[in-house]
Every structure is written in structure tokens, then in C-alpha cells.
Amino acid sequence: MTEPGSAFRLFTGKVRRFFAVHFRKKYVEGQLKARQGDCSQCAVCCSLAFSCPLLTKDRLCAVYGTFRPLACRAFPIDEKDIEEVRACGGECGYRFIPDPDAHGRS
Template identity: 35%
Template sequence: MKNNWYGRFIRCFTAFLPRDKSRVGECLRCGACCKLPNVCPFLRYDKNHKSRCIIYLIRPMNCRIYPRNKNEHLTKDTCGYRFE
């Protein structure tokens, strides 16, 4: 559990650094990143089980840029982004 909080702490501060240029893909709205390390209180699902953020326009920077680089990519199994 400590590692999850530490990872989130690091992502909050590194979110202002540039995103790795090798990142490709797009968000699949799986919601997996919104559950790191706990479920975000702003996460909702539509009738098709696709996730959505109820504060999307004002969401935190670490939500906007995830995954920033390969080392911070914790949701590889479900995420639509990948690094070449």
C-alpha cells in the first residue's frame, strides 16, 4: 500500500514534466487509472460501462497526462496508451 501512495505522490509532482514522446494510443475509458491507489470520487460509468470523469474540464494535471512515461504506466493491461 505504501508503494501505491508513493507512486501517486510522485505522479502528482512529475505531472508538470513533459510527456514521453514515444507515447502512442488513446484513452479507452477503462477507468483503471482512476482507481490508483483508490477509486476517484469523481469516477462514474455510463450504461455501456465506459468510465467518465464528472470534473473532466477541471481534472488535476496528473489525470490529464497519465501515463507520462513508461515507468509510471501502471495500467498496461487495460490502458489504450503504450510506449514504442
Template identity: 40%
Template sequence: MRKGNVLTEQIRLIRGKIRRFALTRFKKRYVDEQASRKQGECNHCGNCCEILFRCPFLITIEDGSSQCSIYEDRPGQCAAFPIDYRDLADVGFECTYSFGQDLLSIDLPKESGQTVPEPQIASRRLNPTRMLPVLLLNRLLNRTR
């Protein structure tokens, strides 16, 4: 893999970690909706605990399966994994969970009669009452709809 491709992949995985953290903190209803659509069981492969780096709480058992040493107190994003199909992509679709077909439907504004909003220049969107980090977080969270 070329250096640029490795960097691009790492950036994608970092965005996924941030997205999962933000969703479990600020979009709990979305996480709950996705949990009701999740199908399958965990096969204890540990792939989700090795995204970007190996979790220090992951223990490999003699039979080759993995176990979390803080399972009862694990963070929300760990308990909810995978939240949606993008998380499955982060582990190379090796996770045994899946989601229903209804998650793959895409609403296109032009077909539904809505108009696509014109992009605004950043200086028009920013104002003193909305800080840049808030705008970035909103943009990240709005991609999950």
C-alpha cells in the same frame, strides 16, 4: 496474495501517486517530453482512476465505459496519465497507451566512462540549509531521469 505482498504493492502505488504529483508540479519538461512519446488513445477503462481507491469523480456509463465528471477541470496528474512506463505498470499494463522504444534505454555510468559516486553517510549529506523533505523529494524526482 500474502499480507506483506499487499502492503508492498500499496506502498508502490502510493509512491506512484506522489511521483506523478511531483512530476506534474516540478518536472513539467519531463512530462512534456514523455507526452510527445506517448502513443495510443484512452479507452475509457477507468483503471487510472482506481489506483489505490476509486476516484469520487469517476462515473460509469451504461455501456461499461468510464467518464470523469470534472474532465475539463481535472488535476494535472490525471490529464498527463500515463506519464511513463511506470504508470502503465500501476494499472497492470491494461492501459492502451504505449511509449517508444527509446524510453527503455538505460545509461550505465561504467560503460560511458563516468564513475559511480560513492554513497555518502546521511549525516554528511544533510546540512542546516537543506531540510530532509527537500532531500527526499530530490531523490524521488531524480529517479525519473
């Protein structure tokens, strides 16, 4: 991502995800129900804004099966996260299916 302000956008995305998994749990639960697909294990999400210290030299998560942080387990939380991965050259294996019952709700 080379556009102006992109590093700031990626950093605020990290903060947004941290805040969401800890303080907007109902929102995250709803989003995860609408999420479909699988992780492509591209590790782009592990390097948004900065490279995760738990990422091995082979670009694998060292704690994937034991203790991944909440923000990692929930990633992507919404379409914004998928857009960040795409902007950094990755292709997320997840997508979000809109809830047909949510149409018209505020």
C-alpha cells in the same frame, strides 16, 4: 494487485505523478511526446491506491471535458504508470516509443 507492499507502491505512484506534473514539467513534456495510443477509458488509473471522488457510478470522469487535474491529463507519464494499471488488471491504451536520438545521451 495482491502482492505485499502493493498499496504503498500505488500510493507512491500517485505522489510521483503529482510531483512530476508540478515540478518536473520538462520530463513530463518529453514523455508525452513519446506517448502514443489512446485512453481506453477503463478507469483503472482513476482507482490506483484509492478511487477518485470525481469518478461517477458509471466509472466515468465527471470533469473530463471541463477540469481534469494535471496528473490525470498527463497519465500515463511513463512506463511505470502503465505497469501499475496492468498490475491492477487493466490494459492501458497508451505506450511509449523510445526516442532514437536519446540513445547514448545521459
